Amino acid sequence: MRITEGPATSMIVCSCNVLSDDDIRAAVAESDDAVRHAKQVYGCLGCSAECGRCARTIKSIIDEALGPCAQSCCAGCPHSHTVAANDETAEPAEFALAAC
Structure with a gap:
């Protein structure tokens, strides 16, 4: 709104x-x-x-x-600069979220 x-x-x-x-x-x-x-x-x-x-x-x-993108960008939104969850070189999720 x-x-x-x-x-x-x-x-x-x-x-x-x-x-x-x-x-x-x-x-x-x-x-x-x-x-x-x-x-x-x-x-x-x-x-x-x-x-x-x-x-x-x-x-x-x-x-x-x-x-809604404002809240979800750390959870796989296309605007996110975090690495995809299926990437083996990615950091564990708890660290990726802390970086946002």
């Missing part, structure tokens, strides 16, 4: 870089890598964090944009 109901509206999340929630969702959707942190969003959008007050909100928007 989106933060707002009704007609789509854009909300400025980062006033230092004038980034909207739509900018953040687009960066998550268009990235080839799994975007998980505010720093990655800034990199995708060609800017950097200034005061950092928006980091929690950006993380919430990232989690919302990824949906």
Whole structure:
């Protein structure tokens, strides 16, 4: 569920870089890598964090944009950077999850 109901509206999340929630969702959707942190969003959008007050909100928007994938990426999601469970060279599962 989106933060707002009704007609789509854009909300400025980062006033230092004038980034909207739509900018953040687009960066998550268009990235080839799994975007998980505010720093990655800034990199995708060609800017950097200034005061950092928006980091929690950006993380919430990232989690919302990824949906169920946000919780399951360490459990075999295609966006996961962990090695497949059937790979004999992989670390035991408890260590792979701790790295996420």
